[in-house]
Amino acid sequence: DVKVTQSSRYLVKRTGEKVFLECVQDMDHENMFWYRQDPGLGLRLIYFSYDVKMKEKGDIPEGYSVSREKKERFSLILESASTNQTSMYLCASSLQGVSDTQYFGPGTRLTVL
Amino acid sequence: AQSVTQLDSHVSVSEGTPVLLRCNYSSSYSPSLFWYVQHPNKGLQLLLKYTSAATLVKGINGFEAEFKKSETSFHLTKPSAHMSDAAEYFCVVSDSGGKLIFGQGTELSVKP
Numbered sequence: 001d002v003k004v005t006q007s008s009r010y011l012v013k014r015t016g017e018k019v020f021l022e023c024v025q026d027m028d029h030e031n032m033f034w035y036r037q038d039p040g041l042g043l044r045l046i047y048f049s050y051d052v053k054m055k056e057k058g059d060i061p062e063g064y065s066v067s068r069e070k071k072e073r074f075s076l077i078l079e080s081a082s083t084n085q086t087s088m089y090l091c092a093s094s095l096q097g098v099s100d101t102q103y104f105g106p107g108t109r110l111t112v113l
Numbered sequence: 114a115q116s117v118t119q120l121d122s123h124v125s126v127s128e129g130t131p132v133l134l135r136c137n138y139s140s141s142y143s144p145s146l147f148w149y150v151q152h153p154n155k156g157l158q159l160l161l162k163y164t165s166a167a168t169l170v171k172g173i174n175g176f177e178a179e180f181k182k183s184e185t186s187f188h189l190t191k192p193s194a195h196m197s198d199a200a201e202y203f204c205v206v207s208d209s210g211g212k213l214i215f216g217q218g219t220e221l222s223v224k225p
Contacts, residue, residue: 004156031211040122042203042215043157058212090156101147102213104156 004105019078023091032074119216136204
């Protein structure tokens with residue numbers, strides 16, 4: 001079974017703090033993704049990566065950056081957290097290809113005070 | 114550009130009755146379509162996937178969906194709801210670059 005793990009289930013940070021969300025997958029997948037989920041908006045893609053050290057902007061990259069130094073790990077960074085970044089963050093991975101199934105982690109619920 | 118619309122934000126059914134969750138998509142080419150389910154406090158799980166093979170796709174837990182190109186629809190159905198089906202369901206279309214575009218979600222409630 002594919003396993004995607006995220007470093008924290010719940011996180012509370014203060015405005016202006018630098019925040020790191022970590023994601024690890026154990027199936028040697030090429031692709032990794034970061035989404036945020038907000039009620040009534042579904043999931044929106046923040047950043048994705050097709051290979052180590054590669055990154056591509058998604059639909060809402062502003063205020064975020066990412067890092068992929070190893071194939072199995074994809075980090076989402078909030079350089080200076082703001083209250084409008086309070087959300088559920090979901091990481092996913094897929095093998096390769098346009099229509100490959102994405103496997104999701106359990107999510108990190110981030111609250112920025 | 115690809116897009117997906119889930120026509121109901123909330124659906125409520127009684128246990129043992131049929132489930133219908135509606136989804137319409139927009140795509141300039143033959144898309145890949147997915148349904149994902151999210152149970153409370155859990156990650157998203159793939160229910161089923163359509164990738165231009167059979168138009169009727171069977172998924173896990175008795176769910177199925179039918180791709181109808183003429184109606185640009187991909188509705189999710191189940192003949193008989195179970196209490197454990199209560200969750201949020203997402204209809205998803207892939208774009209030409211391989212990214213997934215999610216609908217807004219439909220929350221399914223199942224009454225005893």
